[in-house]
Amino acid sequence: MTQRSIRGINHQPASPCLQFVDVSVAYAGGPHGRTSRNGRDLALQHISFQVESGQRVAIVGPNGAGKSTLLHLAAGTIQPTSGQVQIFGTGPGKHICIAYVPQRSQIDWSFPVTAADVVMMGRAGQIGLLRRPSRQDKQVVEESLARVNALPLAHKQIGELSGGQQQRIFIARALAQEAELLLLDEPLTGLDMPSQETIFAIMESLRPDGVTVLMATHDLTLAAEHFDQIMLLNREMVAFGQPTAVFTPENLLHAYGGRMSVFMQTVTPTAALQE
Numbered sequence: 036m037t038q039r040s041i042r043g044i045n046h047q048p049a050s051p052c053l054q055f056v057d058v059s060v061a062y063a064g065g066p067h068g069r070t071s072r073n074g075r076d077l078a079l080q081h082i083s084f085q086v087e088s089g090q091r092v093a094i095v096g097p098n099g100a101g102k103s104t105l106l107h108l109a110a111g112t113i114q115p116t117s118g119q120v121q122i123f124g125t126g127p128g129k130h131i132c133i134a135y136v137p138q139r140s141q142i143d144w145s146f147p148v149t150a151a152d153v154v155m156m157g158r159a160g161q162i163g164l165l166r167r168p169s170r171q172d173k174q175v176v177e178e179s180l181a182r183v184n185a186l187p188l189a190h191k192q193i194g195e196l197s198g199g200q201q202q203r204i205f206i207a208r209a210l211a212q213e214a215e216l217l218l219l220d221e222p223l224t225g226l227d228m229p230s231q232e233t234i235f236a237i238m239e240s241l242r243p244d245g246v247t248v249l250m251a252t253h254d255l256t257l258a259a260e261h262f263d264q265i266m267l268l269n270r271e272m273v274a275f276g277q278p279t280a281v282f283t284p285e286n287l288l289h290a291y292g293g294r295m296s297v298f299m300q301t302v303t304p305t306a307a308l309q310e
Contacts, residue, residue, distance in 0.1 A: 044123075044125055044129050044130050046123035046124065046132075047123055047124025047125065050121070050123045050124030051085040051086060051087050051088075051121075051123075052086050052087060052088045052089075052090075052122065052123060052215065052216055052247045053085065053086040053109055053120075053121070053122060053216060053247065053249070054084070054085040054086075054119075054120070054121045055082050055083055055084050055085070055105075055108070055118065055119075055120055056083055056118055056119040056120075056121070057081055057082070057083050057117065057118040057119075058079060058081075058082045058083070058108065058115045058117070058118035058119065058120060059077050059079060059080045059081055059082070059115060059116050059117045059118055060077065060078050060079050060101075060104060060108065060113065060114075060115050060116050061076070061077050061078065061116045062076055062077070062078050077116070077270060078101045078104045078270065079101040079104055079105060079108075079268075079270055079271070080270055080271050081118075081271060081272075082105070082118070082271070082272050083118075083272070084266065084272065084275050086247055086249065086264075087247075088215070088245050088247055089242060089245045089246070089247060090247055090248075090263050090264060091238070091247075091248045091250075091261070091262045091263045091264070092247075092248065092249045092250070092262060092263070092264045092265070092266055093250055093251075093252055093257075093258035093261070093262035093264075093265050093266070094106070094249060094250065094251045094252070094266045094268060095251075095252060095253070095255055095258050095265060095266070095267055095268070095290075096267060096268035096269050096273070096290055096291075097269060097290065097291050097292075099270075100268040100269045100270060100290070101268050101269075101270050102220070102251035102268060103138070103220050103221075103251060105251075105266075105268065106135065106218045106219075106220050106249065106251060107135075108120050108127075109122075109127060109133070109216070109218055109249065110127060110133055110135040110218055111126070111127030111128045111130070111133065112135070122216065123215075131160030131161070131212070132212075132213070132214055132215040132216060133214060133215075133216045133218065134157070134208065134209030134212050134214035134216070134217050134218065135218045135220075136202070136205045136206070136209070136217070136218065136219045136220065136222060137220050138220045138221045138224065139198060139201065139202075139221075139222075139224065139225065142201075144193060144194035144201070145194050146193070146194075147192065148192070148193055149189065149190050149191060149192060149193065150180070150185060150188045150189050150190070150191055150193055150196065150200075150204045150207075151176055151180065151189040151190060152193075153193055153204050153205070153207075153208055154176045154179050154180055154204060154207045154208045154210075154211045155168060155172070155173075155176050155211065156208060157176075157179070157207075157208035157209060157210070157211035157212035157214075158172045158175065158176065158211050158212065160212060161212070161213065175211050175213075176207075176211050177189075178210075179207040179208070179210035179211040180204075180207050182207065182210055182237075182240070183203040183204070183206055183207045183210070183237050184203070184233075185200065185203050185204055185207055188200055188204065197230070198225050198226050198230065199226050199227070199229075199230025199231075199233060199234070202222050202226070202230075202234055203233070203234070203237065205222075206234070206237055206238075210241075214246065215245065215246060215247060216246075216247045216249070217238075217241070217246055217247065217248045217249070218249050218250075219248065219249070219250040219251065220250075220251050221251050221252060221253070222234060222250060222252075223252060223254065223257070224253075231257070235257075235261050238250075238261075250262070255282065258278070259278035259282060262278070263277070264276060264277060264278075264281075265277070265278050265281040265282065266281075267281050267282075267286055267287075267290050268290070269289070269290045269291075273286055273289050273290045274286045
């Protein structure tokens with residue numbers, strides 16, 4: 036890839052890529068995206084953890100556990116009611132190293148842009164205001180599309196693509212952004228197994244670049260197979276660590292209650308949800 040431009044907030048040496056310090060957030064919305072203590076319930080309460088550069092973290096838990104909320108906090112799109120969120124030692128607000136990929140259901144796929152246009156949007160932080168993309172920016176977009184094997188899709192309208200192709204384009208946008216923290220909210224939903232494996236292969240290819248990945252998912256088996264660490268949530272931090280340490284019957288029962296049947300295998304514990 037082209038050498039990284041120096042923009043945005045400087046990172047503090049020796050700081051973790053992402054750190055939550057006693058973070059709580061209420062459901063009730065307030066002005067400027069800040070939540071209010073007037074909410075009856077907390078979406079997340081007293082969450083503390085840190086993630087080092089290059090790690091792969093799967094965020095799992097039942098519906099309503101706060102997985103999406105945690106990703107929004109990391110992206111800086113919502114503010115905590117209490118506690119601190121830090122990206123490389125400072126708040127996430129002005130960082131351009133964070134790439135957030137929302138759930139596919141939250142995207143307007145009818146918007147008249149091509150795949151290349153979407154990837155170019157990732158260059159906005161590097162280009163700056165009132166500037167046109169340079170030859171270098173266009174080269175970065177082309178390299179990013181090629182890296183996710185999507186160069187032939189460059190001129191297709193984004194809504195014409197399959198679900199797996201769309202996710203690859205949004206990962207290409209993160210590459211063009213030169214992101215160091217990639218936040219993925221349920222990117223595997225609705226994808227067939229070959230498309231899921233392609234997404235995992237692309238994420239694995241980002242390791243040499245030191246890109247940190249946090250991904251929310253409902254699939255506990257895939258989380259255990261493909262991620263270095265697991266964050267098990269149910270509004271509070273149930274467990275955080277390696278899959279074998281997190282996916283214990285006690286932790287799963289705590290997170291999922293009576294909806295969980297746990298099947299222990301010889302190496303990795305897996306679990307199946309029963310509604």
